[in-house]
Amino acid sequence: MENIGNNIQYQIYATMQNPDPDRFPVIHEEWENLARKKLQDGPFYYIAGGAGSEKTMRANLKALSKQEIIPRMLRNVDQRDLSVNLFGQKYPFPILQAPIGVQSIIHEEGDIGSAKASAEMGVPYIASSASSVPMEKIAEAMGDAPCWFQLYWSRDSEIVASFLSRAEKSGYSAIVVTLDTPMMAWREKDLKNVYLPFLAGEGVANYFTDPAFLTKLDKPPQEDPQAAIIHWTKIFGNTGLTWDDIDFLREHTKLPIILKGILHPEDAKLAVKKGVDGIIVSNHGGRQVDGAIGALDALPDVAAAVGDKATILMDSGIRRGSDILKAIALGAEAVLVGRPLMYGLAVAGQRGVKEVMQNILADLDITMGLAGQSSVSNLEASLLRKME
Numbered sequence: 001m002e003n004i005g006n007n008i009q010y011q012i013y014a015t016m017q018n019p020d021p022d023r024f025p026v027i028h029e030e031w032e033n034l035a036r037k038k039l040q041d042g043p044f045y046y047i048a049g050g051a052g053s054e055k056t057m058r059a060n061l062k063a064l065s066k067q068e069i070i071p072r073m074l075r076n077v078d079q080r081d082l083s084v085n086l087f088g089q090k091y092p093f094p095i096l097q098a099p100i101g102v103q104s105i106i107h108e109e110g111d112i113g114s115a116k117a118s119a120e121m122g123v124p125y126i127a128s129s130a131s132s133v134p135m136e137k138i139a140e141a142m143g144d145a146p147c148w149f150q151l152y153w154s155r156d157s158e159i160v161a162s163f164l165s166r167a168e169k170s171g172y173s174a175i176v177v178t179l180d181t182p183m184m185a186w187r188e189k190d191l192k193n194v195y196l197p198f199l200a201g202e203g204v205a206n207y208f209t210d211p212a213f214l215t216k217l218d219k220p221p222q223e224d225p226q227a228a229i230i231h232w233t234k235i236f237g238n239t240g241l242t243w244d245d246i247d248f249l250r251e252h253t254k255l256p257i258i259l260k261g262i263l264h265p266e267d268a269k270l271a272v273k274k275g276v277d278g279i280i281v282s283n284h285g286g287r288q289v290d291g292a293i294g295a296l297d298a299l300p301d302v303a304a305a306v307g308d309k310a311t312i313l314m315d316s317g318i319r320r321g322s323d324i325l326k327a328i329a330l331g332a333e334a335v336l337v338g339r340p341l342m343y344g345l346a347v348a349g350q351r352g353v354k355e356v357m358q359n360i361l362a363d364l365d366i367t368m369g370l371a372g373q374s375s376v377s378n379l380e381a382s383l384l385r386k387m388e
């Protein structure tokens with residue numbers, strides 16, 4: 001296999017005599033700046049913002065930058081293997097597209113555009129419960145490419161059961177259950193902008209096409225959208241859940257169950273005790289608890305608590321190849337990428353998402369090689385030193 005890093009790098013430098021003046025950016029911060037120019041305040045800050053003072057968002061970046069790589073030399077890195085095995089399935093790269101709701105506010109191609117970009121790369125796409133088109137449409141657009149479904153656990157358990165059954169029927173191969181968002185956080189920028197996409201009917205497609213949801217309405221959403229949205233606000237989250245409720249999921253799906261939003265090692269132990277298949281160490285990109293631990297800082301203790309009893313994934317703050325290397329060295333099998341791909345979507349739809357994905361993977365490949373590493377499955381914590 002050709003190494004993706006050298007390929008992409010070569011493709012870029014090959015245009016040296018005649019560079020395209022409209023070419024895409026390479027630098028993460030430039031994608032974000034372009035997205036800022038394209039989007040109104042409301043949508044842009046909905047994506048870019050976090051909870052409260054955004055301390056957690058900064059903690060994510062700080063946790064990553066505190067870890068330093070100590071490269072190894074003379075280890076034959078001609079062939080780099082970036083592939084991973086997750087839940088019995090082999091994937092070419094150690095990244096997944098994080099579940100992101102309301103993508104219609106970002107670009108007209110929305111979820112279908114970003115899903116197809118994932119499909120082109122062989123990167124699993126995690127469709128959000130709050131997608132802008134029904135999950136069946138996303139699965140159809142993905143064809144045979146890998147897709148997982150992210151569940152927001154509704155207060156109405158009939159909707160939960162219905163979502164699980166729809167996901168299974170339409171070909172999703174795993175269920176990601178997000179635990180850190182039983183309600184929307186205190187998000188200062190959204191409150192300042194008075195911007196909440198759902199109230200404008202964005203991100204509710206799965207609900208408005210769900211038989212269990214529709215039976216609770218007096219009139220169909222097309223006839224009385226306002227009433228449907230009000231009902232949605234009542235059933236969306238579930239602050240009453242406890243660990244015992246995990247059994248309900250197991251009874252309603254045969255797919256692997258992955259809990260998203262674990263930070264405390266005691267919760268990781270409870271997850272293992274409940275027999276879940278995987279966990280995602282995540283603080284939701286700093287969008288839920290202000291002043292929470294950086295996700296990478298939470299990873300080593302969670303990994304120690306889980307051992308080999310469940311698959312560990314991680315997200316929150318991944319921007320570049322070296323970030324992925326660090327997360328995997330500290331115990332994750334693979335990482336989810338969120339906002340960088342959404343800035344790609346904002347700027348150029350499907351093509352933008354694919355471009356950002358390719359660049360992050362090229363950077364990872366080259367960083368691996370230069371650090372003396374030829375396989376992501378062999379990355380170890382001894383490759384890192386944590387700054388005081």
Ligand SMILES: Cc1cc2nc3c(=O)[nH]c(=O)nc-3n(C[C@H](O)[C@H](O)[C@H](O)COP(=O)(O)O)c2cc1C
Pocket residue numbers: 046047048098099100101102128129130150178260282283284285286287315316317318336337338339340
């Ligand atoms: C605009 C936006 C919408 C999101 N929607 C969801 C969602 O519907 N479900 C979910 O589990 N996580 C959601 N997340 C969180 C991401 O899945 C992921 O945890 C986070 O973006 C990772 O951090 P990063 O953006 O720093 O990569 C959302 C994040 C953003 C930025």
Ligand SMILES: O=C(O)C(=O)c1ccccc1
Pocket residue numbers: 100101102130181203284287
């Ligand atoms: O905005 C988010 O972070 C998020 O997780 C979400 C929650 C509900 C619907 C859409 C997105």
